[in-house]
Amino acid sequence: MSLQARDLAPGWATDLAVLELTGSTIEPRDGHLVVRTPRNPDFHWGNCLFVTDPDAVDDAPRWVDTFRAGFPAAGWVAVGLVRMPGDVAAWEDQGLEVELDEVLTTRTRPRQVPLPDGYEARRLVGDDWEQYVARAVAENARTGEADPESFARFMAERMRVRRALSEQGTAAFFGAFADGRLVADLGIVRCGTTARYQSVSTSPEHRRRGLAAHLLGVAAGWAADRGCDRWVIVTEAANPAGRVYRSVGFEPDIGNAQAYRKPPRVPSEER
Numbered sequence: 001m002s003l004q005a006r007d008l009a010p011g012w013a014t015d016l017a018v019l020e021l022t023g024s025t026i027e028p029r030d031g032h033l034v035v036r037t038p039r040n041p042d043f044h045w046g047n048c049l050f051v052t053d054p055d056a057v058d059d060a061p062r063w064v065d066t067f068r069a070g071f072p073a074a075g076w077v078a079v080g081l082v083r084m085p086g087d088v089a090a091w092e093d094q095g096l097e098v099e100l101d102e103v104l105t106t107r108t109r110p111r112q113v114p115l116p117d118g119y120e121a122r123r124l125v126g127d128d129w130e131q132y133v134a135r136a137v138a139e140n141a142r143t144g145e146a147d148p149e150s151f152a153r154f155m156a157e158r159m160r161v162r163r164a165l166s167e168q169g170t171a172a173f174f175g176a177f178a179d180g181r182l183v184a185d186l187g188i189v190r191c192g193t194t195a196r197y198q199s200v201s202t203s204p205e206h207r208r209r210g211l212a213a214h215l216l217g218v219a220a221g222w223a224a225d226r227g228c229d230r231w232v233i234v235t236e237a238a239n240p241a242g243r244v245y246r247s248v249g250f251e252p253d254i255g256n257a258q259a260y261r262k263p264p265r266v267p268s269e270e271r
Helices: 008-023 060-070 088-092 128-143 148-168 209-225 241-247
Strands: 025-029 032-036 049-050 076-083 096-105 120-123 171-178 183-193 195-204 230-235 257-259
Touching: 008 025, 008 032, 008 096, 008 183, 008 195, 008 230, 008 257, 032 060, 032 195, 049 060, 060 076, 060 088, 088 096, 120 209, 128 148, 128 171, 128 183, 128 195, 148 171, 148 183, 171 195, 171 209, 183 209, 183 241, 195 209, 209 241, 230 241
Parallel strands: 049 076, 195 230
Antiparallel strands: 025 032, 032 049, 076 257, 096 230, 096 257, 120 171, 171 183, 183 195
16 A cells, blocks of 8 residues: 555545455555545545545545546546535535444454354355345345446445455455345455454344344454454444444544545436
8 A cells, every 4th residue: 555545544544445356456645645436436435536635635626627637527526625614604615415434443352242043154155256246235225325237336346356355365254144144244354463353234123132242343353363453443423333343342543534425316217
C-alpha cells in the first residue's frame, strides 16, 4: 500500500488495504487518492475518491467535480474524507450526505462466544459461496437498499474476489448454518498484522441469538493463528451491532468520514 494510505487512521487504512488485495488500483493525486475497481463497476466504494488533505476536506464543489471527471459514467458520488468536514452544509448543497461510520479496534483477541444450539459454524467452501450471494441478494430485495440488477452483478463479482482471496489464505469467510442453510456470515482479511472484518450479516429471523458474536471470535482466532495482533471493524454509527462488537472487546477508534450520494432508482418499466 502507498505511504499515504498506511498513514491513515485504521478504518480507512484497512479499507484501502483490502481494496488493493482484491484487485482495486489506488492512484495518488494532488490531495487525494483515486480508487478504481474495473472488474466491478457497480462497486460504489471501489470506484471513488479519498481526500487525504485535511485542509481541503471542506471544498465540496472541487471534490464532486473531481469525482465526476474521474467517473463520468457513475450514477453515484462517493468521497472518503480524512476528517469530518467543518462545513457539512457545503457537501449537502452538492446533494451528498455526510456520515461518520464508527470504527472499533482492539489489540486483544476478541472474546469467543459459544455457538447457540441448533446451528453449525464453519468456513465457507464450495457451494456455500452461492448461498452467500443468494442471501445478500435476498436481503437487498427485502430492504430495497440498492437497484436489484446492479446489486446482483456487484455481489457476483464480490463473491468471486472474496472466494479467491479466501482460497489464497489471505482472508477467510465464515458462516452459521441452520439445517444446511446459511443464516449469518462475515469475513476477515489479513492486512499485514492487522485483521479487518468484512460484511457482518445475520438474517432477520436469526438475529439476537449470538451468531455474529460467535463468528467474530472464530474469525479472530483464525487471524491470530496467522500472526495478527490487531483487529478492526467498521459499522454505521446508528447500527445496533456496535453493541455486539463492544461486548467481545472492541473499543471506539477514529471514525470514517465520508460523503455519498446514491444513484437514482430507475423504475423497472424504464429499464
